[in-house]
Amino acid sequence: MASIQIANARKSYGAVDVLHGIDLNISDGEFIVLVGPSGCGKSTLLRMIAGLEDITSGDISIAGNVVNDLQPKDRDIAMVFQSYALYPHMSVAENMSYALTLRKTAKEKISDAISGVAEILGLTALLERRPKALSGGQRQRVAMGRAIVRKPQAFLFDEPLSNLDARLREQMRTEIRKLHHRLGATSVYVTHDQIEAMTMADRIVAMHDGIIQQVGSPVEIYDKPANIFVASFIGSPAMNFLKGSYEISDDNGAGVRLSDGALVPVLQAQNAQNNQAVTLGSRPEHISIVSDADNGLPAKVELIEPMGLSTLVHVTLAGKPIKIFTMDRPNYPVDSFIHIAFDMAKAHVFDTSSEQRLPPTTEPHSGHKD
């Protein structure tokens, strides 16, 4: 096991800068998820850690040693590819033992290791098969097994579940987490799926356009997104955003004045000036439907979307679409008006021009800060 340090790492392809100075410290045994939209540079960063891509500048260290100039084979890391990259001409057992054979591990040790791992992953009956004769889920397991047998210093995963169907993906998510508990190995996991990030990570690294936007625990990222990008990317259904201006009232209260003149009260935000252009952000579950007009803003119902457990109510407010999450089973007619209220303590205020969050002067508790 080992920690991984990335210091001011940059990557460019010719004139195109793909990563702009990445700093990240990954502790021993941590499960880190790199998340971001496709093309933001997650894979590139992961491949730089693996040694498959050169580092344009900066340093990457594994277990305290700078590995910039080490070949992938000398870094003692294992990687699970999106395509699985199983060797088609080798059996499952040969696939899993390949790395150990190269390391000249004793035969008995190899077969012990393989039967152990096959047991854990439920591959025992498939050991003699070729990858061609396996289902997608089984191939995925073999790819995992091939990484695990080696007991490497760190595991790298590049979207390992994206070729699986929804149910299998959910199941593997849990299994990978369980495996991590069991092995405790440092892991860097790349995905574009924020649900995977939320459910699996010890810490999430949210990336956009080759820049780290925020690093934090899933709850932290969810509750205190650093900026509009993170706020909109994490969470499904996505956070609602309304542009307006910040207003400080006489009684030390604060609010966001929307374009239609309505005022949404919020907690006082740090460094926010009166009349500053801000964006109000509120998650669908932090907006409630209220019965009396005094406490709510009028909104027009556009669509009611039942989701089983809950219901999603689509409305328009100040001309903008808003989604509301409710555990009730509402049946408002389309085009009717309802009243909605924002949970003041959970509403976020973002500076519209910098898109950064302006945290409240007194941050309410949510999970633990580390």
Next chain:
Amino acid sequence: MTTVTQTGKLPAERRGGFSKKLSGIIEPYLYVSPALVLIIAVMLMPLILGLSYAFRDIRILNPFSGGFVGTAHFEALISDQAFLGALANTAWWTFGSLLFQFGLGLILALLLNRQFLGRRMVQALVFLPWAVPTFLSGLNWAWMFNPVVGPLPHWMTSLGLMAEPFNILSDPDLAMWGPIIANIWFGIPFFAITMLAALQSIPKELYEAASIDGATTRQQFISITLPFLAPTIAITLMLRTIWIANFADLIVVMTNGGPADSTQIVASYIFTQAFRRLDFGYASAIAAVLLVLLLAYALSVIALRRAMTHADS
């Protein structure tokens, strides 16, 4: 689990010498170096040496030759009727052969792309001409065109194509057909193999989707098969054009450029100049011109393809 494998701990000490980046730059050249050395030593250097002959007076049997003659050879070329005739014949020979090799090769590939009884056997048999040495096939075809020992003139007479059996290789108007037919026979397999491979790589779902959409077989051919084959066709046609234009073996064996220079192509004319007249300087000048023409052809094909793909997107 906490044991760290030996390799993982080596890092820093191993760094001496090459940096990873530098070796990354050198690496591709290590892979290409054997090919590069061979091509430079056996092709590029001789090519340059050969081109230099074009500016010198090199006649093998003349001990006083060897001097620098500037562009004299090229000036002579412009008014050399035999050369100009050979240029026209080269176009005729190249595109005549190519058109039939390609057309018939494509048809054969389409036929072989269907599953049918004995397909493997048929495939093995129709590809055989490719394995026959050109020299031998040239002789054999010349033999078959000869009315004394070959059946072809007699067949053509019975079909009414000839009044009486005669050797087309000795008729200046028809002689070129002899080597062209031999070349078609020899070249069909190459096109069939490449086209068949490209055909087999077209995803079957495309055809299924198209037939659900109601496309007829012909529409499928035009909207799926041809666009998919297009890149392979373009590259293969270009490479083959260059190759056939330079391919004199069949002509030298079957007609030797005759009768009356009617089958003389540039490549066989070069052969004649070099090995019959032993005038290497003049032969090199002709070769240089051929090189330039082929280069211009290749560049224009490439430019055309660029323009077409840009227009598409």
Next chain:
Amino acid sequence: MTLTGQTSTRKMIYWGSHYLMIAAFVIFALFPLYWLLKVSVTPNDILYTEGVRMWPSRTTWENYAFVLTQSNFPKYFLNSVIVSGTTAIVTTLVAALTGYAFSRFAFRGKVIIVALMLITQMFPLVMLIAPIFKILAPLGLTDSLTGLIIVYTAFNVPFATFLMQSFFDGIPKDLEEAAMIDGNTRFEAFRAIILPLTLPGVAATLGFVFTAAWSELLFALMLVSSESASTFPVGLLSFVSKFSVDFGQMMAAGVLALIPACLFFLLIQRYLVQGLTAGAVKG
């Protein structure tokens, strides 16, 4: 009822014409070879009198017996096998390395090398003979099989490289990256993982190069002067000059010479298409 009747008639017409065309191709491909065979078994005295008969009234193995026992042919044959076999193997190895680099690396020199490979194909080989002779002679590589192998390899490398590259392009890069993480260097990964996966492609390339080298006449004729280093096409030619064109014997030698090439070709032709498909040329 009528509908199925119609479609089955249509089907019959379709398959009928399909087989008819196939038959036409097979006949076109095989008839010249048949004629070769026919001439080779026709006794000399009726070679011309029965020249246009589909099968001679008498047949003989004399021509074959002569070629096998009284001529240098077995020697030429052996030389050809050595030259073509070695050329095929060496060319495929060199082309595999180059094709792999073309497929996997983006490097500055690539365009230049590709241009070099194309341009050298545009110069008539005839004109390279004298310069090549000049270069090989001081190295003692003229009049030797080794020299011939070197020249053939150089000539075949460009096409073989493009062929091999298309095979490598068809194999996902992830595979050798996985192997490099598993503990291979890139070259080891290439050898242990990628090359075995391109075996059909390797077979196809071997086949193309072997047949090309097997039939080459010009260089075999010009670079080699001694009988002991002559290949079989040169030997064939010797029937024209030395034995005052003995067609029967020459055709017999030709038929014999076809055997190894055909055998080799039949052996690999299955991979030929399969291999090319695996590395299908992509737009």
